Amino acid sequence: MTWRFVDGFAAGTSHLETQSPCQDRCACVVVSSDDGGEVLVAVVSDGAGSAPRSEEGAAFVCQELTAAAGAAVRASSDLDALSDETVRSWFLAVREALRARARAAGGDVRDYAATALLAIASDHQALCAQLGDGGIVVRRAPGEPFELAVWPGGGEYANETFFVTDDGAPERIELRRYDRVVDVVAFSDGLQHLALEWSSRSAFAPFFGPLVATVRARGDAGDAVRAELLAYLNSEAVNRRTDDDKSLAIACRVEAGAA
């Protein structure tokens, strides 16, 4: 396999105190294209703390975006053939499905409010689509800088963000395209004060370096490395710096022969 990856989510200490569930979800898959390419699809979704069914919303976002992107890249690994409109339509389909689900449950679609971050990386291109807080960081080659796709936070204030369930969602999806990348890390807002530097509005390299190095070295360890990631997300060091839910999807391309 071209990619090694690991993903996991963990409840924030503030959620544990109030006994509210972890409302973050993430997913990572590698799809084998019909044209022979191998394409990474990673999704992170953070359910709004104030929305009663946002955990369900976040899980749905991960499931649906992974499925939609997976189907598209299975047909072709050429991301240039994938239009912005198509990518946006996946987000809209998620919203419409959540609206239907809310109607059926006699609730409001905002009950399912969740952010939606999607990263797709083929052998030749990468694409990031983001709605709401959190972030996606990519690296074009080992030794190159970690690049943040979209600076998080749509609004002026620290507690403002956008959700896939918003009326204005379509206009707020931010898309970025890259040539070939070797590392992809997606994370929820619970980690963004640890992972990003506010003064320079950029990815904090000493955070990302060890993550990708570990996955590159241990990514074939399967459940063991996942357990390690969860232990890390639940560690005292992380919890000292954030009391929010946190999720991480880390993927690294391993060169043929090195796998």
Next chain:
Amino acid sequence: MDQQTPYVDEAPVTATGGFASAEFAENPEPRCACVLLLDTSGSMNGPPIAQLNLGLQSFKDELLSDSLASKRVEIAVVTFGESARLVTDFCDAASFEPPSLTAGGLTPMGAAVWDALGRLAARKETYKANGVAYYRPWVFLITDGEPTDEYQSAAQQVREGEARGAFSFYAVGVMDANMQKLAEISPPNRPPVKLDGLRFRDLFVWLSKSMRTVSQAAIGQNVALQPPGWISTQA
């Protein structure tokens, strides 16, 4: 989910020390500015100003009792009596020295509102210049009278600012405050409320709790404030 997933002990493959060797960015705490606009006109003399001073002490104590709020909430105090005057510039709870206010003079509320809003805008610029994330600031006005200066332009400023989300404006009338005029200054969505007697302490305890809630709201979270128990329900 099991929160304490046991570490699966395998021989370390990397020299990097695994995920735990990831370092964290050092970012300043996000801030939540709160400007107190306090009436120190002559009519506040006696028990009202004394209770107000005690209330300010409670405000500090309550904020200090919460480790995050003590780092995140920034307090400024502007009074209006003899003149509109900055008594305390923005500072955190630990540095906040509750002033011992004295009453005297008229009620230049309009000038004080202008002053407060100007300082708030400047504070935001400071945050931005220093890469500090911030929450929507609060302006909290307390008066027992009515403006004795031109206040219509200040009222306009409050309403516009509130409408575009620049701040949240709260007005509290004490005793014989002119609630009509206070309503003219307040944003339509948040009419002024009347303090029950001189329950300044309860008011400031509520305010500190609210600031704690606001300053710890997770990203994207709308805050639900506790209903204020210090409001007079008499018309």
